[in-house]
Amino acid sequence: MQLVxxxxxxxxxxxxxxxxxxxxxxDAVNGKGFVQCGVSQGLPGFxxxxxQGNWTGLDVDFCRAVAAAVFNDxxxxxxxxxSAKVRFTALTSGEIDVLSRNTTWTMSRDSDFGEFVGVNYYxxxxxxxxxxxxxxxxMELDGAAxxxxxxxxxxxxxxxxxxxxxLDYTVVAFEKADExxxxxxxxxxxxxxxxxxxxxxxxxxxxxxxxxxxxxxxxSKEPLxxxxxxxxxxxxxxxxxxLNCMINAEEMGVTSANxxxxxxxxxPGIKRLLGTEGDLxxxxxxxxxxxxxxxxxVGNYGESxxxxxxxxxxLKLDRGVNALWSQGGIxxxxxxx
Amino acid sequence: xxxxxLPTESRMANNNSPSSAGxxxxxxxxxxxxxxxxxxxxxxxxxxxxxxxxxxNNTATNMEQRGLASGFGFLSTSAGFGIISTPFVxxxxxSNYFTVFLVGLVNTIIIAAIGCLFALALGxxxxxxxxxxxxxxxxxxxxxxxxxxxxxxxxxILFWYSAVLKPLPGPRELHEAGExxxxxxxxxxxxxxxxxxxxxxxxxxxxxxxxxxxxxxxxKWANARQMKTGQQFPMFFxxxxxxxxxxxxxxxxxxxxxxxxxxQMSRFALQGGVTIIPEFVALLLALVIYTASFIAEIVRAGIxxxxxxxxxxxxxxGIKPTHRMRLVVVPQAMRVIVPPxxxxxxxxxxxxxxxxxxxxxxxxxxxxxxxxxxxxxAVEIMAMTLxxxxxLSLLTSGFMNWYxxxxxxxxx
Numbered sequence: 133m134q135l136v137x138x139x140x141x142x143x144x145x146x147x148x149x150x151x152x153x154x155x156x157x158x159d160a161v162n163g164k165g166f167v168q169c170g171v172s173q174g175l176p177g178f179x180x181x182x183x184q185g186n187w188t189g190l191d192v193d194f195c196r197a198v199a200a201a202v203f204n205d206x207x208x209x210x211x212x213x214x215s216a217k218v219r220f221t222a223l224t225s226g227e228i229d230v231l232s233r234n235t236t237w238t239m240s241r242d243s244d245f246g247e248f249v250g251v252n253y254y255x256x257x258x259x260x261x262x263x264x265x266x267x268x269x270x271m272e273l274d275g276a277a278x279x280x281x282x283x284x285x286x287x288x289x290x291x292x293x294x295x296x297x298x299l300d301y302t303v304v305a306f307e308k309a310d311e312x313x314x315x316x317x318x319x320x321x322x323x324x325x326x327x328x329x330x331x332x333x334x335x336x337x338x339x340x341x342x343x344x345x346x347x348x349x350x351x352s353k354e355p356l357x358x359x360x361x362x363x364x365x366x367x368x369x370x371x372x373x374x375l376n377c378m379i380n381a382e383e384m385g386v387t388s389a390n391x392x393x394x395x396x397x398x399x400p401g402i403k404r405l406l407g408t409e410g411d412l413x414x415x416x417x418x419x420x421x422x423x424x425x426x427x428x429x430v431g432n433y434g435e436s437x438x439x440x441x442x443x444x445x446x447l448k449l450d451r452g453v454n455a456l457w458s459q460g461g462i463x464x465x466x467x468x469x
Numbered sequence: 470x471x472x473x474x475l476p477t478e479s480r481m482a483n484n485n486s487p488s489s490a491g492x493x494x495x496x497x498x499x500x501x502x503x504x505x506x507x508x509x510x511x512x513x514x515x516x517x518x519x520x521x522x523x524x525x526n527n528t529a530t531n532m533e534q535r536g537l538a539s540g541f542g543f544l545s546t547s548a549g550f551g552i553i554s555t556p557f558v559x560x561x562x563x564s565n566y567f568t569v570f571l572v573g574l575v576n577t578i579i580i581a582a583i584g585c586l587f588a589l590a591l592g593x594x595x596x597x598x599x600x601x602x603x604x605x606x607x608x609x610x611x612x613x614x615x616x617x618x619x620x621x622x623x624x625x626i627l628f629w630y631s632a633v634l635k636p637l638p639g640p641r642e643l644h645e646a647g648e649x650x651x652x653x654x655x656x657x658x659x660x661x662x663x664x665x666x667x668x669x670x671x672x673x674x675x676x677x678x679x680x681x682x683x684x685x686x687x688x689k690w691a692n693a694r695q696m697k698t699g700q701q702f703p704m705f706f707x708x709x710x711x712x713x714x715x716x717x718x719x720x721x722x723x724x725x726x727x728x729x730x731x732x733q734m735s736r737f738a739l740q741g742g743v744t745i746i747p748e749f750v751a752l753l754l755a756l757v758i759y760t761a762s763f764i765a766e767i768v769r770a771g772i773x774x775x776x777x778x779x780x781x782x783x784x785x786x787g788i789k790p791t792h793r794m795r796l797v798v799v800p801q802a803m804r805v806i807v808p809p810x811x812x813x814x815x816x817x818x819x820x821x822x823x824x825x826x827x828x829x830x831x832x833x834x835x836x837x838x839x840x841x842x843x844x845x846x847a848v849e850i851m852a853m854t855l856x857x858x859x860x861l862s863l864l865t866s867g868f869m870n871w872y873x874x875x876x877x878x879x880x881x
Contacts, residue, residue, distance in 0.1 A: 217842045224845070244845045265737070275735035277657060282825075282834065283842030287550045291562045294551075300740065303551035304748075306828045307838065315828070318634045319656050320747070322737045363534065 157360070157367035158202070158417055161229055166208045169195035170228035173213040173308060176333040177441040177449075178234045178253075187211050191232040193436040194252055194358050194375060196429070198230055201374045201422040206429035215307055217283040220245040223361055230371055232358040234327065236285045246359040249372035252433075253357075253441075254453045254462060256350035257289050258328040260335065263345050265322060270349040277302040277321035279312050286326050289352040313337050327354045332447045369416045377423035379465035380405055381432035383456055388431040391424055405468050412468055423468070433463070528848065543844045544570070550839060552830045554746050566840050573832035574857060580752060580831060581818040581861065587757040588817060589810075592764025597794075599769045610765065618762040623823055625759055630751040630827045637747075644734040650742070651731050657738050659745040662729035669726035676719040677712070684708040748829035752821070760817045764810060771806035772798060803876045811869035815862045822858075832857055 161167055171179035171191055179189040187195075192211070199209040212228050223231045223246050234255075235241070237248040261267050270293070280286050282305040294301040304321050306312045313334050316324040324331065328346065335341045358375065360368050381387070384402050386394045395406045403409035406427075407420035414420055430436065437454065441447045455461025498504060532539055544567040551562055555572045556579065599610040617625070637656040644650055651662040684707075691702035720727070732742030775798050783793040822833035837854040841847060 217838050220842070220845055221847055272736070275740055276737040282839045287839065288843070291549055291551045295562055300735075301551065302553055302738075304553055304828050305550075305830075305834075305839070307825050307834075311826065311828070314631075315634070318631065319639045320634055 157229055157364045158370065161202060161367075165203070166210050167195065167199045167202060167230060168210050168212060168228045169198070170212045170214045170219055170222050170231040170233055171195065172233045173215060173310075175234060175309060175330060176336055177329070177445060177447040178333065179211075179213075179232070188440065190253060190436055190440045191234060191358070193430050193440065194232045194378075195230060197374050197378060197426045198371060200426045200429045201370060201377075201418055204419065204422075204425045204429075215283075216281050217307055223359065226361070229367070230358055230360055234330065234356045235359060236327075237355045237357050237359075238285060241359075246361050247368045248357050248359045249368055250375040250465075251355040251357040252375060253329060253355075255327040255329050255354040255356050257286055257325060257352040257354055258331055258350055259347040260316075260324045260331045260344050261322060261347060263343050267347065270347050270351065271297060271299075273301065273323060274299040275301070276323050277304060278323045278325055279304050279306070279316045279321040280325050281305065281309060281312055282307050284326070285352070285354065290325050293351045309334060310337075327356070329356075329441065329447070329449060332441075332449055336446045366417055370418060373412075373416060373468070374422075374426060376465040376468065377405065377426050378430070378433040378436065379456070379463055380468055381423065381427045382434040383458065383465070386427055386432060387435060388428055391427045395424060401467075401469070410469075532848070539846070539848065541849055543846050543849070546844070548840070548843070550843070552835055553828065554744075554749070554830055566836075566844065569840050570832070570836050570853065573830065573834070573836040576824075576830050576835075577818075577821055577832040577857070578861070580749065580756070580821045580824065580829070584753055584756040584760070584817050584821065585814045585865075587753070588760040588764055588813070591757060591761035592813075593768055595761060595765035596768025596772070599765055600772060614762045614765050616762075617758050618766075620759075622755065622759050622820055623826060626752060626755040626823055626826060629754045629758075630748070633747045633751045633754070640734065640738045644739065646734050646736055648734040649731040650734060650739055651729060653732070653739060655739075656747065657744070658747050659750070660732050660739050661743045662731045663741065663743050665728045665730055667726040667728055669723045672723055673716045673720050673726075677716040680711040680715040684711050687711075746829070748824070748827050751827055752824050752829045756817055756820060759820075760813055763813050763816075767806055767809045767813065768802070770809075771802035774805045775801045800876070801878070804873070804878055807869060807873045807876065811866050811873075814865050814869065818861050818865065819858060 169192075171187060171189075174180050175189070177189055179187060179191040182188050195209050195211065196206040200206040202208070212222065214222050214228075214231075214233060219231055219233050219235065220241070222228050231246065232252075234253070236255075237251065242248050259270050259273070261273075267273065273294075278290055278301050280290060280303060287303070287305055290301070290303065293299075302321075304315060306315060309326075309330075312324065312326075315321065317338050324334070324344075326334070328350065331346050335344060335346075338344060358371060360371050381391075384399070384405060386402060386405065391406065394402055395408050397403065400409060404412060406424040407413050407422065411420055413422045419425070431439070434456075437451065438444060441449045443450060451459075451461060453462050455463060457464040529539075545565050547563050547565050548569050549562055552560060552569070552572055554576065557575050558568060558572045560568055560572050595610050595613055598606050599614065601607045601610070634656050637654065640653070640655045640657055643653060643655055650660065653660045687702075687707065688704055691704050695701055730741060732739040734740075779797055779801065780793060783797040788797065821831055824831040825834035825838055828834070832854060837850055841850045844850070
């Protein structure tokens with residue numbers, strides 16, 4: 133009898149293990165009642181726990197926006213801090229529903245690991261050096277030791293840059309960003325390289341932030357964006373149009389403060405955006421007002437930017453290329469109609 | 470419900486089976502313990518087989534559903550990233566992922582082999598000190614053991630890393646740009662001038678190997694003489710003199726055919742020369758100090774397992790104290806020490822994978838880390854990595870078992 137029980141239990145276990153990959157992501161998310169979102173292990177401005185343990189940042193806001201779109205509750209989200217190394221495994225294995233972790237959109241990643249749903253920050257890789265080195269350009273870095281993260285495009289870009297310019301270098305690659313910062317701070321290497329937004333964020337962790345300078349060269353294109361698993365187009369659409377919704381809301385002047393009165397606007401574009409006209413939300417399996425819910429609880433893209441990485445924050449990042457296309461930037465979301 | 474499982478009855482059935490199985494067909498199929506045993510075994514084997522099959526099948530199905538490619542084709546793709554230290558393996562960014570695997574493998578073997586040797590030496594010294602009659606020496610050994618074996622290894626690695634890095638000056642504080650440097654310790658590592666053998670240097674190697682052979686022959690002769698006459702021969706000093714002295718004399722006689730290429734200070738750091746990176750030093754320190762504290766206790770246990778009568782008998786025979794330890798106590802202690810010592814060597818090898826925390830490019834860091842992340846071939850890469858650690862561990866225990874069978878007690 134014991135044996136029969138054991139067999140029955142293992143059979144049941146095997147059956148449930150098989151089920152986990154069968155359902156659509158939206159059904160699974162609705163079933164568990166929250167969105168499981170993969171974020172970084174602490175990158176100020178993008179995804180970082182504050183002193184009360186609440187996650188904040190531009191990437192975190194996207195996770196909360198997806199939760200708001202699905203549940204009309206921006207708090208129906210749980211965060212999984214992931215190292216750069218394990219992030220894709222976590223996504224492909226189904227541990228998380230969305231990966232929103234300052235991840236560069238590249239062709240090989242798009243085909244190997246998941247489906248990128250857009251760009252929420254246009255970045256480029258840069259170098260930071262101590263001012264005392266007296267270096268003013270990356271072309272002077274012949275023979276330097278470079279600290280970086282393992283498992284990132286950064287590691288590949290820096291190799292490409294030094295090879296292309298025939299410069300010697302030593303790379304010291306750590307798994308966690310904090311380890312990179314402390315090694316750079318201890319003088320293990322002359323240069324710290326990562327995305328320029330990351331440099332601005334990590335600089336706040338150095339013992340003397342003002343003694344370091346970011347070099348002018350931008351050696352790569354780093355469009356950072358969220359991604360979802362391959363094979364579930366509906367869930368991909370939900371993530372994509374949540375991001376587009378935040379950008380379109382900024383373009384149309386809809387903010388968390390005025391979203392309620394805007395719903396009764398006469399502008400047909402705003403009406404479609406906020407779901408008082410048409411049935412755009414229903415087409416992707418959500419409430420018609422999903423976008424209104426997102427803007428009401430998380431805000432539009434501009435609000436999120438200013439709150440997390442803008443000039444008023446410790447990161448002091450100007451909008452630059454991340455401004456709307458109508459304001460001199462390259463941020464351009466497909467229309468919601 | 471299942472009376473045949475009651476202990477008394479099954480024992481009776483067992484007693485009867487050899488004689489009655491063939492003769493008495495009265496025993497029903499279910500009451501025959503031999504047949505029952507076969508059925509149980511068939512069930513157990515098929516459950517295990519089904520379990521293994523379903524794991525493999527589940528993985529394959531899931532990977533196919535998620536569009537994950539499988540196979541080892543990725544190994545010939547070029548890697549494109551730099552690695553800080555690639556001893557013995559020629560590596561550039563254009564090398565393929567298989568070369569990355571080799572680099573990681575060599576780095577893991579280096580740290581494990583050197584770590585085991587040093588841990589053994591330090592562990593023996595501390596273990597013997599732990600039994601010293603000198604109060605201070607004994608207390609220091611106890612303090613050492615209790616301190617280091619009770620702190621998590623990862624913490625010790627991070628501690629030694631900052632202990633190695635923080636106090637050392639940067640290369641720019643020590644050297645002027647353009648300066649030629651033969652030896653330097655700074656926070657980029659230990660840098661030596663690189664020895665480059667000139668024509669004629671091979672003679673030094675020949676002398677070295679010849680000296681080893683001569684030493685071995687002399688040892689044979691000395692042992693035979695001691696067995697016959699009881700006269701001892703200062704083997705250690707003669708051997709040392711031969712093995713170190715003879716190559717040195719050849720070196721001087723052949724006109725010092727060895728050049729030292731100094732490192733040169735560039736704008737940022739020393740270029741050229743041989744560098745031992747601080748990550749290696751920190752990892753080695755942490756692994757050796759941590760593992761030695763366990764080995765010390767194993768050595769103590771081994772020595773205490775040798776009956777005190779042996780020591781007393783040796784004293785009574787007039788054997789001097791150093792020989793008493795070396796010739797009487799330690800050889801008998803070894804058979805107690807070696808099996809748990811093997812486990813410590815295996816632990817050290819496996820613990821070396823914590824290197825990934827401090828940028829030492831071992832197998833786990835560059836292959837199961839970076840390569841896995843760039844290619845996404847989780848199943849294949851993890852399987853290869855597991856196979857390497859398994860092979861290293863099996864080789865270590867194979868060697869130690871061989872050694873153990875050589876030294877085990879022979880009853881006369």
